[in-house]
Amino acid sequence: SLVGSEMCIRDRGTIVMKILVINAGSSSLKYQLIDTDNEAVLAKGNCERIGQNGAFIGFKTPDGKKINRKTQMLNHTQAFEAVKNALIDPEYGAISDLSEVSAVGHRVAQGGAYFDKSVLVNNSVINKIRELAPLAPLHNPAHLQGIEACTRVFGPKVPQVAVFDTAFHQTMPEKAFMYAIPYKYYEKFGVRKYGFHGTSHRYVSEKMADLMGRKKEELKLITCHIGNGSSITAVKGGKVIDTTMGLTPLGGFMMGTRSGSLDPSVITFIAEKEHLTPEEMSKILNKESGLLGISGVSSDDRDVCAAEADGNMRAHLAHEMLYYQIAKYIGSYYVALGGCDGIVFTAGIGENQPMLREKVCDYLECLGVKLDKEFNKQATCGVTGTLSTPDSAIRVELIATDEEMVIARDLSLIHISEPTRLRCI
Numbered sequence: 001s002l003v004g005s006e007m008c009i010r011d012r013g014t015i016v017m018k019i020l021v022i023n024a025g026s027s028s029l030k031y032q033l034i035d036t037d038n039e040a041v042l043a044k045g046n047c048e049r050i051g052q053n054g055a056f057i058g059f060k061t062p063d064g065k066k067i068n069r070k071t072q073m074l075n076h077t078q079a080f081e082a083v084k085n086a087l088i089d090p091e092y093g094a095i096s097d098l099s100e101v102s103a104v105g106h107r108v109a110q111g112g113a114y115f116d117k118s119v120l121v122n123n124s125v126i127n128k129i130r131e132l133a134p135l136a137p138l139h140n141p142a143h144l145q146g147i148e149a150c151t152r153v154f155g156p157k158v159p160q161v162a163v164f165d166t167a168f169h170q171t172m173p174e175k176a177f178m179y180a181i182p183y184k185y186y187e188k189f190g191v192r193k194y195g196f197h198g199t200s201h202r203y204v205s206e207k208m209a210d211l212m213g214r215k216k217e218e219l220k221l222i223t224c225h226i227g228n229g230s231s232i233t234a235v236k237g238g239k240v241i242d243t244t245m246g247l248t249p250l251g252g253f254m255m256g257t258r259s260g261s262l263d264p265s266v267i268t269f270i271a272e273k274e275h276l277t278p279e280e281m282s283k284i285l286n287k288e289s290g291l292l293g294i295s296g297v298s299s300d301d302r303d304v305c306a307a308e309a310d311g312n313m314r315a316h317l318a319h320e321m322l323y324y325q326i327a328k329y330i331g332s333y334y335v336a337l338g339g340c341d342g343i344v345f346t347a348g349i350g351e352n353q354p355m356l357r358e359k360v361c362d363y364l365e366c367l368g369v370k371l372d373k374e375f376n377k378q379a380t381c382g383v384t385g386t387l388s389t390p391d392s393a394i395r396v397e398l399i400a401t402d403e404e405m406v407i408a409r410d411l412s413l414i415h416i417s418e419p420t421r422l423r424c425i
């Protein structure tokens with residue numbers, strides 16, 4: 001069935017007002033309704049356990065009360081129905097009619113080599129996201145289910161835009177994105193570095209240029225997104241030249257539960273000793289490693305901090321490893337960029353953990369980085385600003401990222417004139 005759309009964002013007025021940002025996973029669906037005029041979050045919630053028993057939608061009411069509603073959600077379409085009902089709920093709803101939603105932005109993990117910017121979703125875009133599914137088996141099929149469900153529930157008139165995690169990294173040169181394995185695997189399967197968190201790295205690097213009062217074209221920046229998932233990116237003249245994550249978000253340095261890059265033999269060695277399938281090995285590297293694997297305490301850095309303060313030596317080791325690995329990547333990107341004008345810390349840990357920034361900047365003293373230790377200590381829980389002293393050779397900045405807001409802003413900048421025609425999959 002054809003549920004086509006001849007609408008475009010511009011048809012609905014030059015300024016996009018209310019953007020619904022969707023992050024669809026295989027069994028979850030997070031949403032935020034954002035007014036791009038004043039950047040207010042009008043509604044926010046998540047559907048959990050889609051396709052399972054005990055599915056529910058959780059959201060906050062306008063007065064801040066948390067509501068959890070059990071709702072049958074056998075599939076993503078039913079999840080979107082629940083989102084719709086929450087948005088237009090007579091008591092708690094942020095809007096009175098769905099027509100108030102100007103456009104929907106979908107976060108899409110893997111855009112491969114096809115997409116270097118956000119695009120209006122049409123059938124050719126859908127086909128490419130599907131084609132890339134083998135590179136992101138946990139993510140892309142779920143995003144497609146989200147797009148299809150959105151088309152069914154919100155109807156053909158609402159334009160949908162795909163915002164790719166990989167897009168900003170598409171400027172990387174071959175020498176940075178190739179792996180030194182037989183070339184045929186690149187040709188056959190597209191095995192190469194793609195990089196992720198692109199929306200966040202793009203936002204903080206552009207913001208950094210603004211704050212420095214310089215054109216992005218003339219800057220060499222290193223952006224550190226340190227959260228549950230973490231990556232560092234080298235941005236030269238506004239373009240990515242290298243990033244830590246790779247074919248998948250497992251690459252780079254240690255994260256909450258991910259190992260980051262390691263000697264590939266570690267994987268074959270353990271798999272052989274423990275008789276593990278690739279799937280089992282992948283679970284260990286993705287879900288049981290990183291801060292959790294080393295500390296044995298938790299993947300959440302707040303818990304690791306508390307354990308370290310209690311004298312837990314493995315929590316301490318996990319932190320020492322993390323700080324060291326971050327500093328080494330910054331050092332290598334300093335060389336890759338041929339110098340550095342600014343370093344940005346962002347995301348959950350980058351924004352809230354002064355100790356991490358202090359320890360990393362200690363390593364960077366050899367590059368002339370000088371940290372304002374007093375301000376750094378205060379810079380947490382929403383306090384942002386310049387972390388370095390005025391005489392530091394490299395400016396170090398704390399910038400808050402907000403991927404949903406960045407996606408909403410991106411949509412409000414997109415001028416789409418081509419018509420879309422979505423076919424239900």
Ligand code: ADP
Nearest residue numbers: 226227228229299300301302347348349352353
């Ligand atoms: P995700 O990758 O899931 O978006 P976040 O960027 O939200 O993750 O980062 C989550 C991490 O940030 C967790 O390890 C958490 O401990 C840490 N974090 C979040 N808020 C704080 C805080 N106020 N103080 C210390 N750490 C925090």
